[in-house]
Amino acid sequence: MVVNPASAPVCLKYKAYKRMVGYAIRYANNHLEQKKWKEVYGILVGSVEKETKVIVKDAIPMIVGDRAGVKYENKTYVDMAQIDAAVYERSIQDKKNDFIIGWWHTHPGFAFFFSDVDKITHLGYQNPNPFGVALIFDHCEKNQESLGVAALRLKKPERGIFSTHQIVKLDYDLDVKTINQKIEKAIGKIQKNMGKIIKELKYIQDVLIEKGFNLLQKDYGLSLILKKDLTFLDENELETEDINNSYTWDSESFKKSYQIPKFREKIEIEIKNYQEILKNLLKAQESAKFNANKSKFKKKLKNMLKKPNELYNKITNEFIKKIDIISPYFDYLDTDERKIIEKYEENMEKYHSILTKLNKKAELNLKA
Template structure:
C-alpha cells in the first residue's frame, strides 16, 4: 500500500508539472516570455497612493482591532511583453478585518474607471489600462486567501500579465520587504481555484527603496494630520451643500429636469399604450417622458419664447428704435427673474470652492465612495449651471 501511495503521489506530481509546463510553454510561444514571472515596475505615484490610503485603516498608530483591509485597482501598461509598468493605483473601497466585499456598485465604478482610462489613453496617445489590483493584509503578510485567488483569476484570466500587489504595513522597512509590498501572481491560472501562486515576483522601483519609503512617510504624516478635516468637508458637501442648499435652490428656482409623479415603468408594450401613467421600458424616448421641466424654468421659457416672437416681428418690420427699446426691456425682465437663483448659485459655488481647497491635496487618498460624493455634487450643480447659463444667453436676444 505504501509503495502504491508513493506511485500515486509521484504520478499526480508529474501530471501537475506537465500541466504547468504545458501552460507556461504556450505563454512563452505567444508572448515571448512567461507572463507569470514577468517583473513589475512600480512608480512612486502608485506606491504613494497605495500606502497613503492603506494606512488610514491599518498602521502602528491604530489599535490592531480596528485594522481593516482595503482594495484598489492598478493602472499602467506592458512594456514589450517583458515588463509591467504600474503608473497609478486607485483606491476603491475599505472592507473588514480580513477581507473586502466587492459590492455591485463598485463593479459599476470600476467599469467607469475602465472607460475613462481608455478615453484618456486615446487622447494622450498612451496604452494605459488595468494591469491588476492591489489590496492590504495588515499584519497578515503576503499570502492569498481563496477569495484573493478568485479575484486574481478574474484579472489574470483576462490579462496573463495581471499583477496583484499586497501591502502589509507590519512588513514595511523589513529586510525582505522594505517597502512593505509584494507582487503576487498565479503560477497556473488554468487550474482555477486550485491554482498555486508566487509571492516573490520581481519588483522594480522608480527610486531607491529608501527614498520611496522616506518620501511616502512624509505623505502619510500629512494624511494623518489632515484626513479628519478632509472627511468633515466631504460630509459638509453631502449633507449641507447638496442635500440642503442645492436642494433648496432647486425647490425655489428649479432649473434641473425633475421626475414626473405617478409614472410607472412596464415591460408590457400594450399596457403602456393603454394606460397614460405607464411607460414602456424600451421606449427610445423614455428619458424625455419620465422627466419634466420645473415650474420656475417653465415660466422663464414661456417668457423667453413670447419675447423672442415679439422681437422677431419688430425686426421683420425693421422698427429699429422700437426693437432696441423692447429688447432692453425684455432683457432686464429675464435678468430680474434670474437674479436670485444666480445669487444663490454663486454662494453655493464659493462655499464649495473653499471646501475643495482643503480636500484637493488629499483627493488621491480618497476611495470611490468618498470621491463619488464630490463628483455627484459637481454633476448636479453643473446641470444647474448649464441651464442657468443657457437662459442668460438666450436673454441677450441675439436673433
C-alpha cells in the same frame, strides 16, 4: 527571451506605491487599535513592457472593507468601468499602452498570501491577461529594509481556486531607502490632515449638495426629469438628453415625458411670449416700441434670473474653497469619497449649462 507571464517581474513606481500606502494607512496603522484595522482594495494601472515585465504606474483606491476582507458594491463596479474608460482614452491621447493591469489590497498583520476569495478576485485579472498582477500591502511588514509590499500571481490560473499562488520579483523605480524616507513624510501629512479632508467632503455632501443644490433645484429648478412611470421612450428622445438645453420650448410636448420644474416652465414661457411680441414689432417696423419693450422685458427676465445666478455662484465659490483644501489629498480618496465630488459636479454642471443658455436667451437678441 520568452518569459512565463505568471512569473514575470513587476516594477512598482513610487507614485503608485505612495497612493496605495496613503489610502491603506487610513484604516490600519501602528497608532490605531488592531481590532479597528480594516482591509482596503484598489486597482492597478500600468503596462506590459516587451512581454517581459509589468510596470505599475498607479494604484487607485476603491473601497474599504472590514477586518476580514472587502465586499464590492454596484457603485464600485461603475467607478471601475469609468476608470477603465478614462485610462483607455488617456492612453490613446498620450500614445501609451496603459490599462488596468491588476489589483491591490491590504492584509494588515496577515502578510502576503491569497485566500480563496483573493484567488477568485485575481482570476478576474489574470485570466484575461496572463500578466495580471496583485499587490498586497501589510504595514506590519514595512521596515527599513522592506516596503511591506509583495507582488503575487497564480501559478496555474487555469486550475482556478485550486491553483497555488507565487510571490514574483518586485522592483521599484527608486531605491528602498529613498522610498522609505519619502513615504514617511507623506504618511505624516496624510495622518495629520485626513480628518479635515473627510470633514470637507461631509460639508460638500450635507451642505452643498443636500441643502445648497436641493434648494436651488426646489426654488429655481431648471433640469427636466424623466418621469419614473414612463414605460416607453422614443429613441430620438433617448439620444437627446440635451432637451434640457433646448432653445425651442414646448411645454405640452415635454410634459408627456418629463417633469418640468415650475421655475423653468415659467421663465421659458415668459421668454417665448416676449420673443413673439418683439418679432411682431419688428415685422411691423415699430422700432421705438420694439426698443422700449425689449428693455422692459430684459429687465424682468434678469430679475427672475438674479436669485438663481447668485445662489449658484455662492454654492460654486464654497465648493472651490473646499476643493482647494481637498485636492492635495485627492489621490487617497476611494470610490464613495470621489463620488461625492462627482455627484456635485454633475448636478451643478448641468444646472450651469441650462442657466447660461437662459441668461443668453434673456438678452432677447432678435435679428432685425
